[in-house]
Amino acid sequence: MGASVDKSRNSAYQPAQPTTELASRSAAGRQLIGLLTHEDLDRARDRWRVARARWTGRGWKSLGGLRVLWLLMGPGVLVFLGENDAPSMLSYSADGARYGIGFFLPFVILTFVMGFIVQEMTVRLGAVTHRGHAELIFDRFGKFWGMFSTFDLMLGNFLTLVAEFIGIRAGLSFFGIRPGIAVGGALVLVLAVITTGRYWTWERITLGLAIFNGLFIPAALLAHPDWPAVGHALATWTPLPLGDRLQIALLILSTIGATVTPWMLFFQQSAVVDKGMQPRDISAGRLDTLLGTVLAAVFGIAAILATVPLFHHGINAADFEYAQFAQALVPWIGHVGAALFALGMFEAGIVAAIAISTSSAYAFGEVFGTAHSLNRPLREAWPFYVILVGSACAAAVLVLVPHAPLEFIALTVNVIAVLAMPPALFFLLLLVNDRDLMGEHANTLWQNFAGVAVTILLVCAGLAFGIATVYPRILGG
């Protein structure tokens, strides 16, 4: 599995060769003895726990298998619950409030299927190559395309981070908490989580926070959903949304952007690498990703169902922002239900802020070749932590600046994510089909079919949005 090398660019480096051989048994093992870092030690500790669980558990059909899954889960659940972020929950809320139970329920499930297809590829890439997504793009396609890709990511990440802090501010405003305190408190939480200096601890704390995305479930139950109508919508994809076609195209695009975005590719692959996953862990990584997909889909549908009463009572939610949904829901799901909804918005924002700022820091480190691991202490990886904290701080400050274009950002963030996705997916498909990198773990025919179908669907959705914007009358809008 030797990777082909352009020696003119990488003359200072040896050609990398993915291998499953343990370092202690490799030819280069002896040379590495004096070069081990804190990151290697922490990663080895995590690997020992997994190996030990396999040793004592004897395979997947026992409780030991569950222990292995518990140890290896994280990146998949985090990426999907992280993507159930404030703008995404806003999109789902708008789906429910403006169009009720109908087309958007099965459509949301379709977007999560698309999300799973895409994210599963990043698990394989990370586990086999032990390199982050940005690093692989730079290595395999060169600086020119690497910079484009990183620019898309950084722009999207920053806008999304701002939208997360808008969600945090709005969610807590329901409880009368002032914007400065809400945003400052959220920043302190982001800082507190990364001070652990350990990937494992960071992951478990963030997972603990992410599970509160489930607050949308009791909020939905308090809305007393019409279950036969839910079943009918899931089976028939009807009733279809009616009205302004441009608004519908925007909402469809925004709903896709609630599930399939570039930062997810970069984040999950980097997290898989930081966690130290190996090719033998790919099955567990798939289960982790599937679990995240299912949880996020259920919570997203719950957000739609929670806001359906606004549709039934003719409340105009066209211009609603984050906290306005919670306030408008008080008469229909009670103060407790609305409070759960607002807390869910806050949680969605805080978990995504942690994940997205980490994604930016990983990409920065991969591109500039600086240390990029949550297993590194601050003194060894200060640029990584500066980017992580700095991006979160900049977004938080912007949210507090009077007259900042927050509405513009909130409206566009998911749409921009979808529009930036096709090139990112194309790079992903090229990488995961690269047999020099992936060997036997390269995409199969069916995985390629699914990946190309997702890419074409995203391009078509983008083009439909573009046509509806430039020529509204073509779509009858």
Added chain:
Amino acid sequence: MGGDQFKKRVRDERSELHADAAASARPDLRDPHVVLSLLEADQVVAAKQQTRFGRRPLSFGVRLAMWTLRIYVIVMFVIVVISVLRALHGGG
């Protein structure tokens, strides 16, 4: 699961289980040999710093697709800005 896949999984697990550290109830991670017995050769930070995957050759078709998608993104970003400006100014 196919026979080959099953054999591969068994081989992988055996490889991991045979590592001395994996069999130990409390490995001494201060010993670099123990650390190296738990990590794959291309997983060690120093090994990654010394190596790079080189550039892959790009066919005309791949280059064309990359440029097409890049232009698509730029055009779409412009359309997004137009759309949002219209929405913000109530121009529908």
